[in-house]
Amino acid sequence: MPDMIERKAENAARTFLDPNKDKKKISAKKTVEAHSRLLLLYQLSDKLRYIKKADEILSMGIDLIFGAFPSAERGVAMLRSSAKDPLEAHIIKYRHKKPKGDAIPVSQTIINKVIKEKLALVSRDALEDSRFESGSSIVVHNLTSIICVPLISGKRVIGVLHLDTSQILDAFTQNDLEFAAAVANEMAITIDNSRLQQEAVQNERMAAIGLTITNVAHNIKNLQHINKGVEELMSMHLSDIADEKIQETWQLLRNYLKQIKNLSDNMLNFTRVHPVKLELIDINSMVLKYRDFFQQKLTGKGNKLVVDIDPNLTKWMMDESGLKRALHNLVVNAYDAVKEKDNGRITLSTFIDPQNHLNIGVSDNGCGIEPDRVNNVFQLFFTTKGTKGSGLGLPMVQRFVESLGGTITVKSKVDEGTTFNLNFPWIEGN
Template identity: 30%
Template sequence: MATLVVLQGPDKGRTFRTLNEPAILGREADQIPLTDRTVSRRHAEIQPDNGSWVLRDLKSANGTYVNGVRVREPVRLKHGDQIKLGTTLIVYSGDQALPNLRPQMPRDMIDLDVGSANMDSAILASVGTEDSVIIAGPEIHQAARAWKVMSELTSAIGAIIDPDEMLERVMDVILEELPVDRGFILLYDKEGQELVPKVVRYRKGTPERGQKITTSRRIIQHVVEKREAVLCTNAMTDRRFSSEAAQDSIHSFGLHSVLCAPIMGRDQLMGVIHIDSAAAAHTYTQEQLRLMSVIGQVTGMALQNARLVQQQMQTARLAATGETVAYLSHYIKNILQGVQSGADLVDMGLTKQNAGTVRQGWGIVQRNLERILQLTMNMLVFSKRREPKLQANNLNKIVADAVSLVQKKADEQKVILLTDLEEPFPPVPLDAAGIHQATLNIVSNAIDAVKAETGVVNVHTHFNGDEGIADIIISDNGSGIERDKIEEIFEPFRSGKGQGGTGLGLAVARKIIREHHGRIVVNSTVGEGTTFQIRLPVQEGARTSDETFSTVQ
């Protein structure tokens, strides 16, 4: 006996059964009459042949199709085949024995193996990855729609490097462009042994807690083994088809149209994309099969690229961490050696009761304690992102206090430190502690950049009302900076002071100023000196343009 279930068309939901005798399908057929006006009066015929059924077209006006392929010669039908006559779509169920799939324990939200007592899978068509590079379609609008989908997909995932976020966006695009009741994406685990659900979506609602999404292992196995996208029909078994209660509604048969595509990287299978829709609402086409195959390829390539980027970032982070640890260990070792030298002098002075030696040793200890305090403060600022706590502050007072802290250093190095703080000066919205740290770092750096006896560092403030900018200008008469070195001075752990610098001062200063939406302008003349101009927006939320570096040689 052959059973034909109408999925789409004017007769949707009707079921026809025929015993072991030929039957005509058409508008004027006695055995299988159809009311679809696009169906010919005598459109096609099915007839038994050695335990199976054969379908042939009767020179119909609009043609007969099986699984999307036009019938020109008699076709032997298989369980689950889709027959299209005009706008009517029919699913065939014969007497063939159904495969008995071995049950498997479900994992997470997806049961990849459902036994024959629950679901069968008939693979109607497939397309390999090589065949799907060009999306073919009989209509121009279908090709245009396919390219629109691919454009949206590449735009959505092109800049995403987080694999989980990328897969969510892929499913977003699929749900927007294709009729989908359920969709899920599976990826292989790190060992490459087991498919793990990464995205599970329902178009309407969400599955109840603990509810399994069932699909056939046969579909997944075929896609994995053949590495090709498949178009399938899932139908309940013959016992279900013969149920009288199931005849009233097409939904009672549990018929689903399924698309499943491999996620392919560069010659590597990474997972699968699976979507399905109730066949009563929609059945997928060959064009949508090809589209899904390309989506799988694009997703695989993007996913593989994202993983490579993450690996490179991780490698870079590890390398940077190792470099940082090595640099800091060396710098801290030098500080501790200085502390130890000072402590030895203090001990010697106490032993010999020599106050001069004690003061000399204690001075060394103090200087090295200041160095480690400065290192600690810079590391705290540099190591984390933070939003500055903006409050109206007296900028001149902050600058003057920072200068006073390095005055002793300037005196010891025999450097002249001058200030020219413009008055009156309006309150400026800024983070006092941050601007204090940035100013301190740049002024200290300027003192180190000049020669003893002849070195001069000038700190000047200026309010530019027309631009709404408050300026802190630190200039020195040092040796200047070469053009190709300008960028380097702001890189962390880059120091021109040998063992005397941390390489963090200017990097921290730039970070703080950027957090204030300000900028640092550097002007330098080789052999004459350098000027650092900190530009801070006066209006809260305002921004200055990007940092400007210029060098005159």
């Protein structure tokens, strides 16, 4: 057979399942092998119906292929968490002892080709293939015979299956490629269906939470209207009392009432759908105005709000009011992190990255977030502020950024500070 075979992934999977794919006579051994593999595929399809976790699906697929391919020595299953995320290795399997080091035994050159062209690919000897001369990982990992097939959902490549062996006398074949493509197809369908089910459950949960939040917030608002009149009346009567203890207690109570108001406002803002209104705005000017506005509100031991803007940044298509709300949330959080610190510093930054995306950063040199908590900051109702936080601000920021096709990331170190970065892609009209 040729040293290299490339097939469109869907065609390779379909060929394995088509009993009339080849009119030529095949040996009894090949017939037995084909029937055995077809039975394995049916068994996999049946078992996958009861599995919901992506890693378990990938692990089961890799195990099945290792059982069908005695010569396979290493297998890697890679997956994207979302359409915008890079591929990550979720399952790595070795037939023999795992070698030292943390390097993942895959050819990035071949993976890139498979993803870009949606190919199912088999190579008998990748080391001798002139098309992969630039692939250093092929040499480093001694990748000889390779199978690489994509996991495709609709028109999207959601993952990749990469197998290799160093046994040149028992190299992978076209039949192996077709079977691996069929297994990858089953895995992709199962993973996609599982994700759709999880999204449906999450959407129902969010709808129920939204309805509950709205009802609670409106009831709080109604009580606040009554409290406002009572609060003003109490303030008027207590203003003539010179008792310091009473004044301190009353001020404390007023602060609690203010927190309740802020909570109800946040709850209503979270459930309210803000229509996106795009217009061409000067991001740097907006950031500078916001700096001047918020600097007056900063109090404490020399706290500063500074800017680090890209002078070459042109106007950008943006929802200005939504961006202001997002920045307000992030700056308030940053201020809470630095207000007890000497010379607290909050930095607003803007720049254009190599992908021509707008980046807006909010950094502080405050208390930071513990490593085991930083990944939870965008979860609804999660807060690092105890009773002073609602756990609604950052989910609202994330929802705004994603509504414009962007992403928000966070980096934090305890006692060093936190950085939030808003990344917005280029929008037609910019």
